[in-house]
Amino acid sequence: MSDVTFTRPEYKAAQYRWRLVRDVCKGSETIKAAGDQYLPRPNASDESADNKARYDAYKKRAVFYNATGRTKHSLVGAVFRTWPTLTVPGALDYVSKDIDGQGVSVYQQSQSVIGHVLEVGRHGLLVDYASVKSGSVSKADEQSGRARASVASYVAESIINWKTRMVGGQHLLSLVVLRETVDVDTDDGFGSEQAVQYRVLRLDAAGVYTQEVWEEGSSATTMVTAPFSPLNGAGQQWKVIPFQFLGSENNDTSIDDSPLYDMAEINIGHYRNSADYEEAAYLVGQPQPWMSGLSDQWRDHLEAEGIFLGSRAPWLLPQGGACGMMQAQPNTVAKEAMDSKKEDMVSLGARLIERGSAVKTATQADNDSAAEHSVLSLVVSNVSEAYSQCLVWMAEFTNAAGEALYKLNQDFSQVSLDATILTALFNAVQGGKLPAGDFWQYLRDRGVIDPEKTDDQIRDELETESPGPALDDTEVVPNGRKPSDP
Known part of the structure; x- marks a missing residue:
């Protein structure tokens, strides 16, 4: 029996890391909403209402310093300090303003893709062609936008299954299953509900690319769009699946490491130290007055009259009495732990753009004379190659001739003349x-x-x-x- 919802083991193994980095980059609200998933509950065995209220206060006082999210945005900004180079045939000029059919330009989409690859080390791009109902596509259809090639962006969590097979001496994608969430209008026409569907891309037994769509129901997942074979601009069937994987190390189907994962782990540790530090500051941070040498009669007298603090409210003590202010010593252990983790996050962020911290593939080495490069430059190189390939496929969909290239900046220093x-x-x-x-x-x-x-x-x-x-x-x-x- 077919199970289109099947997920590969390595996909399941990577989900915790992906969620951690995603949540950390989203910021304080998301981290605190996760509760004890990221901030352990003191005395977790105590299920009383008082202990739950104490934990809520403990969590609210904690400060989440989102160094990971800010580092990601800074790295993306460094890439786009210099504008990318886009070279396409005239028929694909529209990609500079709308590459996905929803008004997102190739520049905006690639910014988002770089952010996703930095977060989880994986992403996907699907080149597709929206044909008109008549089955034939005219020039007017293409110019009006009713039918033209587009690039859809898929986060790592949406790519649940994939396979390759040897064809003519090379490994080609033979299966990709994409989990999509789509909006469905309610009966009143105003509201909407979300439905889950699965888009299946495969090479059939004859080596022809086909697509099919399955919809998840309450009791079963059923096929709603039978397999069909898209055609290229020359009216021929595709012999490859026009889906491009992207990674932090290379663009093959394997799941690469997340460049920001180590920083995200330390970021969570810093958050936990902050919770302990702020708890200690709240409980014992305020000065505490004390008196000694009081008789019972003198104590009762002061309690009846009231004890006030300040230079205009002197305390009258009996002979031999003493008073003072008790102040807790700083909690240096938690503070030192926080400072150490902050330094570690700064160091990890710097290493992402430090030359010599990653290894290039042979193709990348041929395309770049620099012997050493950073993790960020490798990510950027992979994204550039992926988009260049997608532009070639788009040109094939539209039967457009000419060079198709997208090159992102890999010099992250301040550019000067x-x-x-x-x-x-x-x-x-x-x-x-x-x-x-x-x-x-x-x-x-x-x-x-x-x-x-x-x-x-x-x-x-x-x-x-x-x-x-x-x-x-x-x-x-x-x-x-x-x-x-x-």
């Missing part, structure tokens, strides 16, 4: 020692040239520009005649 270097590079181009395209790329990376302009566009603009007025031809001699006049 060095006049000396700029002059030297210009002279090298003029002297035939440096290709003009490399010089233009240098200017693209520093925001001088629009990063979306291709070399051909720059060359055409330079060739069509006016050379300016011919000053030499307007030179006039004192008698009003040019030197060339007779």
Whole structure:
């Protein structure tokens, strides 16, 4: 019997890590809502109402310092400090404004994807083509947006099952099962409910790509869309599944480590130390007055008159009496533990952009002359390659010819324009020692040239520009005649 809801063992094993990092990046509200999952309950065996109220107060006083979430946003911001380079055929120009059919540009979607890969080390992109009901797609359909290629983004938790098989000497995806949550309108037309469905992508026995959809019901999961075979722009069936895995280490089907997991674990430890520190500060942090040498009669007299604090309310004590203020010593153990964990989080965040902290694949090494690179640059390289592949598939869906490339910035230092270097590079181009395209790329990376302009566009603009007025031809001699006049 078919079980479309089956999940792979490695998927189940990774779920705890994924949830931890996701929750930590969401912030204090999510962490505290999880209760004792992240903050153990003191005296957990005591189920009394008083103990539960004490735990609620203990949790409220705790401070969650979201270093992990802020680090993720800072890393994504470092990538987009310099605008990506997008090169696509004219038929795919729309991806710069809407790549998923919902108004999200390739830049916005890739920002989100980088964040997901940093969190859990895994993501997925599906290239699809929404055909019109008639079965034939006209140019007007494509221009109006009724039918065009798109890229759907899938978080790691949605990719529940996958398989590969050897085809022609290479491993190809043969099965991908995606768990989707869709909104279903209620009968009154105003409300909505969420339903779960499973999109199945597979290569059938003949090596043809097919899709089918299953819907989860109250008693069973049934197929609601029979298997169908999408066609490419030439009207041919696909021989591969146009689904691209992304990872923090490489873009194969294996589940990679989460770059932010270690920081998230320390972040939770810092939160627990904070709860203990704030509890101690609340219980014994305030100064406590004391008196000694009082007789019973004197004690009763003070209780009857009342004891007030302040310079205008002196305490009258009997002969031999004494008083003072008792102040608890600082809880240095919890404070030192918090400070140590904060330093560890800073160190871990820095290592994500430190060169030499990750290993490149052979393909990546060929594409980048740098021998060492950071975890972040590896993630960015993987995302760039994944989107470039998706753009190629989109071009195949629309039968568009031309280069398809998406390249994200991998230089995370503050980009500046060095006049000396700029002059030297210009002279090298003029002297035939440096290709003009490399010089233009240098200017693209520093925001001088629009990063979306291709070399051909720059060359055409330079060739069509006016050379300016011919000053030499307007030179006039004192008698009003040019030197060339007779």
